[in-house]
Amino acid sequence: MQADTKTTLLDIAEQAARSRGFDGFSYADLAQAAGIRKASIHYHFATKAVLSAALMDRYHAAVEQACVDIETAHDRAADRLAALVTFYRDALGGGETLCLCVAFTISRDSLADDVKGKIVDFRAMMTTWITALLELGKRDGTISAISAPEAEAHATLATLEGAHLAAHADYDLTAFDKATEVLLAR
Numbered sequence: 001m002q003a004d005t006k007t008t009l010l011d012i013a014e015q016a017a018r019s020r021g022f023d024g025f026s027y028a029d030l031a032q033a034a035g036i037r038k039a040s041i042h043y044h045f046a047t048k049a050v051l052s053a054a055l056m057d058r059y060h061a062a063v064e065q066a067c068v069d070i071e072t073a074h075d076r077a078a079d080r081l082a083a084l085v086t087f088y089r090d091a092l093g094g095g096e097t098l099c100l101c102v103a104f105t106i107s108r109d110s111l112a113d114d115v116k117g118k119i120v121d122f123r124a125m126m127t128t129w130i131t132a133l134l135e136l137g138k139r140d141g142t143i144s145a146i147s148a149p150e151a152e153a154h155a156t157l158a159t160l161e162g163a164h165l166a167a168h169a170d171y172d173l174t175a176f177d178k179a180t181e182v183l184l185a186r
Contacts, residue, residue, distance in 0.1 A: 022107035049112035077137030
């Protein structure tokens, strides 16, 4: 039961953070949503900083696995890029949510230093993965006009994150689709 409660709390907290941001929910909100007392949350996560660190660790592992799954499912770089764009698009929940990294970054000043470090680590992992994808695209010829894979990986991640913000602001996936059109056209 303890592990189930902890997972339930992580699920509820992630949904709250992704829809309302780090500052948009409290332990009282989590307790109400989980049907438990706030003291029970503190048993599993002593502070919101501890909770947010656990959320970033879990998110990092899940997205890293998603990248492995993309590699397994797709040999061509262009197909991997399309799958990555789809992965980010799906994370929008119709414009209601953001990826956790973007949601936390919005509240950066409220985050503990170790959580800020986890965001930097997550973005480094994604940039490294996208760099490898673009290097493959250069070799297999399925992505055009690649001149500086690492720099373009940073731009790709920034485009995906910015597209998230645009779609969330508009509550409309069309904003995401328009922002990522140029990525997919390559």
